[in-house]
Structures are given as structure tokens and as C-alpha cells.
Amino acid sequence: MHRIRRWVADHWVLAIGLMVLLYLFLPIAVVAGLSFNRPSSRLSYDFNEFTTENWTNLCGPADLCAAVGRSAWIGLLATVAATMLGTLMAFALARHRFRGRAATNLLIFLPMATPELVMGTSLLALFTSAGLQLGFVTILIAHIMFCVSFVVVTVKARLAGMDARLEEAAMDLYATPAQTFRRVTLPLVLPGIVAAALLAFSLSFDDFIITNFNSGNTVTFPMYVWGANQRGIPPQVNVVGTAMFAVALLLVLATNVRGRRRGARVA
Amino acid sequence: MTNPSEAGDLRLSHVTKRFGPFTAVDDLSLTVPQGSFFALLGASGCGKTTTLRMVAGLEEPTTGEVRLGDRDITRLRPYQRPVNTVFQSYALFPHLDVFENVAFGLRRRKIREVRSQVERMLALVQLDGFTKRRPAELSGGQQQRVALARALINHPQVLLLDEPLGALDLKLRRQMQIELKRIQTEVGITFVHVTHDQEEAMTMADTVAVMSAGKIEQLGRPAEIYEYPATAFVANFLGQSNLLAGEAAGQSGGDVLVSAYDQRFAVPAPRARADRGEVFLGVRPEKLGLVAGEADVPAGHQSVRGVITDSSYVGVSTQYLVRTGWGTELAVFAPNSGAAAPLAVGSEVTAHWSPEHAFVLHREPGEGDRTTPVLDTPDAVGVVS
Amino acid sequence: MSLLTGVGARPVSAPDKRPDDSRSRRRWLPYLLLLPGGAWLILFFIVPTLQLGATSLYDPTGSVTTGYAMTWEFGNYPDAIAYAGPQILRSFAYAAIATVIGILIGYPLAYAIAQKAGRWKNVLLVCVVAPMFTSFLVRTLAWKTILSDNGALVGFLRDVGILGADGRLLATPIAVVLGLTYNFLPFLVLPLYASLERLDTRLLEASGDLYASPTRTFVKVTLPLSMPGLVAGTLLFFIPAVGDYINAALLGNTNTSMVGNVVNSAFLSRQEPPQGAALSFLLMAIILAIVFTYVRRAGTDEVV
Numbered sequence: 001m002h003r004i005r006r007w008v009a010d011h012w013v014l015a016i017g018l019m020v021l022l023y024l025f026l027p028i029a030v031v032a033g034l035s036f037n038r039p040s041s042r043l044s045y046d047f048n049e050f051t052t053e054n055w056t057n058l059c060g061p062a063d064l065c066a067a068v069g070r071s072a073w074i075g076l077l078a079t080v081a082a083t084m085l086g087t088l089m090a091f092a093l094a095r096h097r098f099r100g101r102a103a104t105n106l107l108i109f110l111p112m113a114t115p116e117l118v119m120g121t122s123l124l125a126l127f128t129s130a131g132l133q134l135g136f137v138t139i140l141i142a143h144i145m146f147c148v149s150f151v152v153v154t155v156k157a158r159l160a161g162m163d164a165r166l167e168e169a170a171m172d173l174y175a176t177p178a179q180t181f182r183r184v185t186l187p188l189v190l191p192g193i194v195a196a197a198l199l200a201f202s203l204s205f206d207d208f209i210i211t212n213f214n215s216g217n218t219v220t221f222p223m224y225v226w227g228a229n230q231r232g233i234p235p236q237v238n239v240v241g242t243a244m245f246a247v248a249l250l251l252v253l254a255t256n257v258r259g260r261r262r263g264a265r266v267a
Numbered sequence: 268m269t270n271p272s273e274a275g276d277l278r279l280s281h282v283t284k285r286f287g288p289f290t291a292v293d294d295l296s297l298t299v300p301q302g303s304f305f306a307l308l309g310a311s312g313c314g315k316t317t318t319l320r321m322v323a324g325l326e327e328p329t330t331g332e333v334r335l336g337d338r339d340i341t342r343l344r345p346y347q348r349p350v351n352t353v354f355q356s357y358a359l360f361p362h363l364d365v366f367e368n369v370a371f372g373l374r375r376r377k378i379r380e381v382r383s384q385v386e387r388m389l390a391l392v393q394l395d396g397f398t399k400r401r402p403a404e405l406s407g408g409q410q411q412r413v414a415l416a417r418a419l420i421n422h423p424q425v426l427l428l429d430e431p432l433g434a435l436d437l438k439l440r441r442q443m444q445i446e447l448k449r450i451q452t453e454v455g456i457t458f459v460h461v462t463h464d465q466e467e468a469m470t471m472a473d474t475v476a477v478m479s480a481g482k483i484e485q486l487g488r489p490a491e492i493y494e495y496p497a498t499a500f501v502a503n504f505l506g507q508s509n510l511l512a513g514e515a516a517g518q519s520g521g522d523v524l525v526s527a528y529d530q531r532f533a534v535p536a537p538r539a540r541a542d543r544g545e546v547f548l549g550v551r552p553e554k555l556g557l558v559a560g561e562a563d564v565p566a567g568h569q570s571v572r573g574v575i576t577d578s579s580y581v582g583v584s585t586q587y588l589v590r591t592g593w594g595t596e597l598a599v600f601a602p603n604s605g606a607a608a609p610l611a612v613g614s615e616v617t618a619h620w621s622p623e624h625a626f627v628l629h630r631e632p633g634e635g636d637r638t639t640p641v642l643d644t645p646d647a648v649g650v651v652s
Numbered sequence: 653m654s655l656l657t658g659v660g661a662r663p664v665s666a667p668d669k670r671p672d673d674s675r676s677r678r679r680w681l682p683y684l685l686l687l688p689g690g691a692w693l694i695l696f697f698i699v700p701t702l703q704l705g706a707t708s709l710y711d712p713t714g715s716v717t718t719g720y721a722m723t724w725e726f727g728n729y730p731d732a733i734a735y736a737g738p739q740i741l742r743s744f745a746y747a748a749i750a751t752v753i754g755i756l757i758g759y760p761l762a763y764a765i766a767q768k769a770g771r772w773k774n775v776l777l778v779c780v781v782a783p784m785f786t787s788f789l790v791r792t793l794a795w796k797t798i799l800s801d802n803g804a805l806v807g808f809l810r811d812v813g814i815l816g817a818d819g820r821l822l823a824t825p826i827a828v829v830l831g832l833t834y835n836f837l838p839f840l841v842l843p844l845y846a847s848l849e850r851l852d853t854r855l856l857e858a859s860g861d862l863y864a865s866p867t868r869t870f871v872k873v874t875l876p877l878s879m880p881g882l883v884a885g886t887l888l889f890f891i892p893a894v895g896d897y898i899n900a901a902l903l904g905n906t907n908t909s910m911v912g913n914v915v916n917s918a919f920l921s922r923q924e925p926p927q928g929a930a931l932s933f934l935l936m937a938i939i940l941a942i943v944f945t946y947v948r949r950a951g952t953d954e955v956v
Contacts, residue, residue, distance in 0.1 A: 009866075010768075017764030020757045021776070024783045024837065027794035031786055034797065046802055085689035096682035104686060111697050113887070113943060114936060115895025117912045121932040122700035124919060125707040145696040148689050165358040168325050171345040172352045173372035173417065183371075187362045206788050208898060209912075213919060225789040229902065233793060241790035248785035252778055 028245060035238035054235045061234035067224035068240055074136070074220065075205040078143035082204075083197045085144070086151025093152070094159035111149045119146060120213035127214060134216030142210050147200035154199060158192025198251065205244075275336025276300050277322065277425050277457060282331030284317050291317040293481035294331070299425070299459060299474075304451050306460045306472035310504070314481040315461045316355075319427050322459065323352045335424055346375070351418035352427040356434050357410050359402035365389070365413050366398035372421040388420040391450065408439045415447075419454060428460040432467060444470050465505050469493070477501050495538060495626055499637060502549055502628065509555070509597045510547040510637040512630060518542050523627055528593050532569050532625070539627035547628040547637070552598040554624040557587065557607075557616045570619035573597065575612050585609055589618050595636040701936070708929035716923055725926065732930040736914040740931075743910040744938075746825065746900075747893035750832035751840075754889050755882070757833075758840045762881075763874075765841075766848035780841050792831055792902050799827050799903070823905040831899035836892055840885035847881025848874075883947065891939055911935060 038051040059065035093104065111119065123142050127134060166188065170180040208222035215223055225237055277299040284292040292314040299305045307315040320326040322333060324345035333341045340348045351372070359368050369388055370381045378384075389395050392412035402410055411431060418426055431447070432440045448471050451458050462468050468475050469489040476486040477500075484504075485497035493505055502508035513527030522533035523542045532548055539546075556568075557575075564570045573589040576596060587599040587610065599618055601607065610616060707720070708728055714720035733740065765776045783791060798805055799821040809815040821827050851874065859869040875882075897912025911931055918928030 013760050014764045014768045016757070016760040017768070017776075020761040020837075021779050023757070023834070024780065026798065027791045027834070028783055028786060030794040030797050031790055034794070046797060046800060085692055088685040089689040092682040092685035096678075096685075098679075098682040104690065107690065107693050107698070111693065113891060113939075114697075114701075115891055115939065117895035117897070117915055118701070118704070118932050118936040119697070121915060121919060121928060122704040123696065125925065125929055126696075126700040126703040128925070129703055129707070141696055145692060148693060152689070163358060165354050165356075166360060168323075168345070169352070169354055169358040169360070170371070172323055172325070172350075172354075173421065174346045174375040175371075176346055176375075179375055183375075184360060202785070208789060209895070212916070222787060222789050225787065225793070229789075229793065237790060237793075241786045245782070245786045249778075249782055252782075256774065256778070 031238045031241045031245070034235060035242045037235050037238070039235055041232075054239045058236055058239055061228075061236055063219060064224060064234065064236055064240070067219045067221045070136075070219065071205050071221040074139055074143060075201045077140055078147055078204040079197050079201040081140075081144045082147035082151050082200045083193060086148045086196060086200075087155050087193055089148070089152045090155035090159060094156050108149045108152050111146055112153075116146075116207075116209040120210040123210065124213040134214055135218045138214045138216070139211055139218060139220065142214050143204040143207060146207070146210060147203055150199050150203060151196040154196035155189065155192045158189050158195075162188050202248065277459070278332075278334040279318070279322070280332045280334070282318070282321060282328045282333065284314075284321060284326060285329045290481055292321070292328075295481070295483060297476065297483065297486070299457060301424075301457055302455050303474055304448070304458045304460065304472045306462060306468035306475045307478055308462060308465060308468040308475055308505070309478035310463055313478045315478045316429060318478070319352075319429055319459065319461045322425065323350055323427050324348050325352075349421075349424045350427060351421050351423040351425075352429060353411075353414045353418050353431045355429040355431070357402075357414035359410055359413055359417070361402055363401075364398065365394065365400050365402070365405070368402065368413055369416045369420055371417060376421075384420060388416045391419070391453070392416045392446075407435050408443065411435065411443060415450070419450070419456070422454075423456060425457045425459060428458060430462055431460070432462075432464075440467070447471060469505075477504060479504070496549070496628070497540060499547055499549075499628055499630070499634075502547075502626075503637060507552055507598055508549045508637075509552060510549045510628070511595070512635050513546055513548050515539070515542050515544060515546045515627060522622070525627060528571075528591070530571065533622055534625045534627050535622060538623075538625065541627060541629045545630040545632050545634070547630045547634075549626045549628055550620045550624060552586070553584070553600040553602070554620050555597065555599040555618045556620065557589070557599055557601060557610060557618055559614075559616065561617055564617055564619045565621075568619040568621055569625070570617045571597070572615070572617050575610055575614050575616055578610065578612055580609075589616060595638060597638055704929050705933055707925055708933045710926040710929075712924065712926045714926075716925075720926065728926050728930040729934065732927045732934070735927065736911060736931055739909055739911045739914050740934075742908070743894050743912070743935075746829050746832060746908075746910060747890055747896075750829050750836070750893050751886055751890045753829070753833045754837055754840045755886065758837055758844060758885070759882075762841045762844035762848050766845050766851065767853065777845065780838050780845075784838055788835065789898065789902075792835065792898055795827070795831055795834065795903055796822065799830075822903065823908070825904070825908050827903040828899050828908045828910075831903045832893045832896060835896075835899065836889045839888035839892070843884040843888065844878060844881040847878045851877055887943060887946065891943070894939060895935060 033047060035054055036050050036052060037047050038049040038053065040046070040048040054060075089104075089108070092098070093101070120142070123138070123145075124134075127138050132138060162185075166184055167180050170184040171177070175183060206222060207220075208226065211220055211223060212226065219227070221240065225233065228234060228237065279295055279297045282292055282295045283290065295314075295318065297318075307318060309315045317326060321328050324340070324343055324347070328341060331341070332339060335349070340350075360371065363371070366385055366389075369385045373381045373384060385398075386395065389398065392415055394409060394412050394416065397405070397409065397413075402413065405413065411434075414431070428447075432443050435443060444467060447458075451471075460468070460472060472489065474486065475489050475492055477484045477492065479500050485492055485501045492501060496502035496505065496508065499510055502510060511527045513525045513532070516524045516526065518524070518536055519533075521536050523536055523539040525532045525534060525546060525548050527548055534548065536542070556565075558564055561570065561572070571591050573591045575587050576590045577588040579586045582603065584600045584602050587601065588596045589599055590596050597618055601610075706722065709722065709724050709726065710720035710728075711723040711725055712728060712731070761780070765773060765780070769776050797803065800806070801820050801822065806815065806819075806821055809821075810817060810819060815821070821830075855873055855877070856869055859873045860866070864872060895912055897910050897916055900908050900910045900913055915928045915931050915935075918924045918931070
């Protein structure tokens, strides 16, 4: 009896934690399940009959694949731009002392603390008053803007965790500033930059609220889902959702395994 | 590689480094002869690491000049000077294996044939066979050797070592001290070694400079500094000293006469830093002997009376505290040679010494006796700011 | 000199010119690095926010075709509050309730991963983030399936009598709050995990050693030390939750709509930008006020 009480005392927090994880994964399981569903009617969300047709006929619903492609493109361009802008800023903040540091930090923090609703409507107000045609370009502008801050924070953290003496050691060993950057700083910061880029891509690809205000007639994947919700969601949407989940998970596992293999040799 | 006629001594003249209002190094002048093993010894924050960084080029002096032979290197960038550093906690490149870490300097200088050099260097530090390991896969001692090999392979004119053994445990540290000494003799390069560990400095270096508050307090061979310290700081930073506040009244017959606490003492003039005014009379604890009464004091020795207040047995010796009539507690280390029976706490004793072993130092007016050692705090922070 | 070139340091042609050159370059370098990103943020974050403020003061009688005139119409604010009062209150109420639930379930999760998971730590951490890999809209729609009237969950709740015979979950406030909690939970758990992970277990043992019960140890040691993470986490959870309208739109009905739904319709369907801008601007002001007082009260400036 005593032993059981002890065990419960030690494990109840873990048990609650695992239940919360189940809650987090429940919808994922449903999405994966529904990706194999042949719905009974267009507006039905319930499981009806097993089929692999949604996976084989992914581009069946009009415009779905085009929307996914458009999101991927915007995501890619926004990621490249935001990663470059953000990485430069992170280097400035982590490696230099200068006047206006606090203001810069605030400028980077604010977009992360502002609801998307406010940023979306602000940009819309700007674009309409400037007479800019809403569409691909305005979406891209918006996505770069809200990705930059996350890139700065991620890369800056990596830079802060890096021993500044490594760069001094490189200089001491005859590396010019350019060589120091190329041979020491960049390889060591790269994991942070890659992580920031992945984060930026997923933020951009999945953004709905800001995009919704600034897209005009351009349809990204989230916009497609939103629109389809009124007419009835084609089950292929769940295929895209499941595939996104699987790809991202594989990416994370791959980097994890690589890290583990490197770590295993230490022991 | 190094040729005495061409290379030369490392010279710092009137070097000052300020960080904002704080002066880390204060008008420091210093010559390190070529091929010597030189130690900069001091507590954390004394400016020794800043001095080292100015030689490496990682810090620029506010004023003053750093010369290597006849070449002014004061304003050269780190990668432009023939000086390499073994960093505190090594700063090995974590993304490169041992081989590439050691080859780093050669590759930056576009030297093609690196393999044989790297292998020879790794053999010198006894790390052959570790070429493919990453720094994280090495023990502390092995990392230390890689850092040493990585710097030495470039045949610098001066090798700087910043607390190179600080991260190692005691036993490994002793081992590496001997190893470093061996390597230095083998390669004949000037070593400048920064440390807060007096024993480390004394074991390895030919010349030790004791630093405090950005200045050099004393410079010399370890035995010289220990036997005849120049200042009260050195007397208690390097080992321990009993310093009694007294007044010197000039010389008489080759001795300096010091009166303290109504007693008169004589110290040979060559062992006195001052012969008039406020002085400290100093004697090292191991130079003191204890006898029961004045009658037992050997001829020619001088003495003070007191009571034993504490006795600690530390193996090689027994360390006593003897309270004098005026309240100061003297430290006395009695060797554990078996010649004398241990003395009990509370015994009345007379502490005596040969005048040849005493020394006289300058004292600031109003300063009292100093018999407790300066606390030796480890230099945990890498960059002294 | 032959020796120097032999041992490495490349001979330098003009050693005297370099340091000054590089020193002045060093002074300008940070600004150069900041310029593109900073300009982007100013142009597309600061300027639009100012424009939003301006739009909120436009003459509301204008239209998209005729354009809007700046008439400093401060009356837009009371009008907008009168129009969308219930939605504003609902936004803050739903977000607050969701935040409390989020802390109640997120804290044990973060604690379990940080202190109890051992070598499964990283795996569990990935599990917290993994649900976010799927599209926000798609996983919210999945809740529509889970909560649907013919679904197993509603059926079970009806059978045990928690819900009435025709009781439902979908299109109720419960569904909206549940959706909010679900979607933003990882934002709360991650910073909380970060500060709990740093927590030295020896402190907990010391507390136990000094006669504190596990409960007292939690209240007196664990909770205060995890405060920075808790503050950051609740803000990261609360802020997007207040501004969200996807959950309300997909899982609720017209009686559960939040301020975001009103702003959305003001801009995109009802064509009343000044009203939408006023509400949006108001929302931002309230949130900033909450953030700064909260951060100050909690005594940690770490998040800002």
C-alpha cells in the first residue's frame, strides 16, 4: 500500500502531462483519419468510409494544389528574405555595442507582442491608403515583416550561446576577420539560422489572419481552407494537413538523430 | 626555428589599458627575455589577463608600446603577429576534429603540407591516434594538450598561456605542469604564463612577475621573490609571512635596526628595503623555531615570547599560532621531522629566528601587523575587466 | 624579417593605417547590419500602425469608392465600443478563461517534461510542438469533427447526463474556449518548460530537507523560480487568443463571436474601415497596457 502511494506521488504529474499530450494529439489523429475518409456529403465532418482516393487524387478539388503551391512559394521567398534581414540584425545585436540598442530590441519585440489582427488591419490600412493592389506582393511584404522578429530572436540566442573566445582563438591563429566568419562563426551559427528559417517558413505557410486582410483575390492554402469551410471542405485538405505534419516531424527527427549520433561518440 | 640573433625579447613599455573609468593595467613596463618561461602571477582582476590579451592583440593598449625584438606590434591585429595563445578553457573549435583544430593556423597561412606537421605535433603532446575525435569527446587534460598543440604548431615567437591548467583537477594539474615545462625546454619558445596559482608559477617559471592593481609588485626568480619579497603584498600573496609593524632607526655595523613593541631587532642591510621610518619586520613561518624559554634560544637568534593558541597537524608540518604579548598571532610552521615533541595549546613559548632570515619592508604609516595570508581567490572570470 | 614571414604572421604593408580604418568601420557596422531589417520593420510595422490610428479617425460616412477624409473623428471610438461591446468583453473573457485552463494543464505538462521525463525529455518536447506542424485551420476544423453532434464525445456526454438529450458542444462558448486553449497551449508550455528546466533540483531537495512539504516547496520554491517562464508563457498565450477569430468563426456561432470577427467584417464585408481600425487600435492599446502592467507586477522585465 505504502509503495503504491509512493509510486502515485512520484508519477501523477507525469500522468497528467501525458494526458495533456493526448489532448494535443487528438486532432492530429482525426486529421490523419479523415485524410482516408470518403465523406457522406460535402458538408459532413464525420468519418464515413475508408479510401486512399484523397491521397492519390490530391489535386482533384479545383485550386487546392495551386493554393498549396502559392503558399509554398510565398513561404520560400519570405523565409529567404526574413532570414537574411533577421540574421544581420541578430549579428548587430549580439556582437556590437551601439547607441539605440534598447530601441532596436523594442522594435523587434513589438511585432511578436502584437496580435495578428492588429498587424493585418494596420497593413491593410497602409496598403489601401497608398493605393497598392492587394495580392501576392502585399502578402509577401507582410510575411517577411512578421517573420523577421522570430529569426532575430532565434539566431541571437544561438550567437549568445556561442563562446566569443572561439572567434578570438581563430584570429589568434592567423584567420582574418573574413576567414574567422567563414571558418568559425558561420559553421557554429548555422544550426540557429537553419532553425530560424524553418520557423519562418512554417509561420508564413500557415498564416491566415494577416494574409486574410491583405490577400485581395490571391488564395493561399489557409485562405483556401477558410473559403472551403463555407462550401464544404474537400477531404484532400486533411491529406495536406497530414503531409505537413509528417514532413515537419521527419525533419525534426532527422536533425535530432544526427545530433544524437554525434553525441553518442562522446560517451 | 627561433634564432636568437633575429628574434628577440618581448618588451612592454609604459603600457596602460583603461576600460572606461577603470584602469586595468597601469603604466606597466616589462621585458621577457627570449626563450624564457615567464609567469604573470596575481589575484583575479589584477590586470594580468588584460596584459596577456594586449600581447596577443585581442586588446589594444590605451597608451604605451608592445615590441617584439625590434618590431612594434602594438597596433597589429591578432592574426598579424607571431604570437599564439592557449586560452582559458581552451576555446577549441567544437565543429572541427582534433586534426583540423591543430591544422587551423597552418591552413590559414596557406601551408600545403600539414599532415606530417600535425602528426609530429600531436606526438609531442602525446595525442597520436586522436585525430578524428571532436573536442567534446576528449577529457579536460586531452583538450588542454590539443589547445597547446594548436598554438605550438605555428612556431610562434611567444606562446601565451591564460590559466591553462585552471580547469584541470589537482593531480592532472601537477602532471601537466611538468609536461609544459618539458615541452617549453624542447621547443625553446618564449612562454608567457598567466596564473593565480603561486605554486604553479613557482614550479614552472624561470621568472615570475607578481601583479596587483594593474602594476607589477615584484619581478624575479621564484626563490628570490619568496626569500626576499619587495612589498607586503608579495610577502603574503606568495606564501605567508609574519609582518610586524615597527620603526627603523638607520644602519649600524651592516645591520638595519628595527624597534617594535619595545623590542629591538637587527636585520642585515642587504635584506632591508628601507632603513628609516615606518617598516615591517618580516619572517616566514617556517623560518621560526619554538623553544620553551629564552634560555633555549640559539646564539645570535632574535625572539619574541608568546602563548600557543592553536595547533594544526598537516602531515609534513605542524602549524602553530602563537599569540604575542601585544595580541598579534604569529604563524609558525614546525617541520614534522620527529626531532621535537608537539607543543600543547596554552604552552608558553619563545619564537626565534636567525636575523639572516628576516627582512624589512616599507610600511604605510598607521598600518598594523599582518600575519594572515591574502585570500587566494581563483580567477574564475576569463576576461579581467 | 624572413623569420617572421616564416612563422606565419603575414607581413603587413601599412600597419599604421589599419586600426583606425577598422575602428571607424566597426562603429558603423552595426547600423549597416540593422538597416535592411530595421527599415522593413519601421516601414511595414510602425508606419502601418500609425496609419491604423489615422484610419480610426477618418470620417465614417466615406466609402471605398469615394475615399475617406481625415476629420479627427474621435467619436468613432465610442461608436465602435457601443457597436461591439459584447464582442470585446467576450474576447477578453474567453481569452482569460482559456489562459487559466492553459496554465492548469500546461504547468503539469511543462513540469513533467522538465523534471520527470528523464531521457524522454526531447521526445516529449517535440510532441508539444508537433501539433503545430499541421495547419492551424485544419486542426481547428478537426475539433469540429470531434465535437460534432453525431460524434462519440457528445454521445458519451449525453449518455452520462452531463449534456441534455439534445445538448451540444459545437457552436457553444465551450467549443470556442476549448479551441483557443488547444491552439495556443504550446506557446505557454515552451517558455514555462525553459524556466522549469533550468530549475536546480537540489533546491527542491534543500527545501524538503528544511522541513517543507511538497506543496510548500512548490509554492515557495518552484513557482517563484518559474515565474519568468510563466509570465512569458501567459502573454504568448493570451495575446494571440484575444485577437483570434478563427476559433470563434469555425467552432462557435453568432452568439460567440469575438472582437476579431467584428473587425474582420468591418474591413472585409461591411466596408466600415474606420470602425474596424478603431476596434483594432483599441485592442492593441489595451493589450499593451496589460502587457506592461503585468510584466511590472510580476517583477520580471526579462520578456520585454
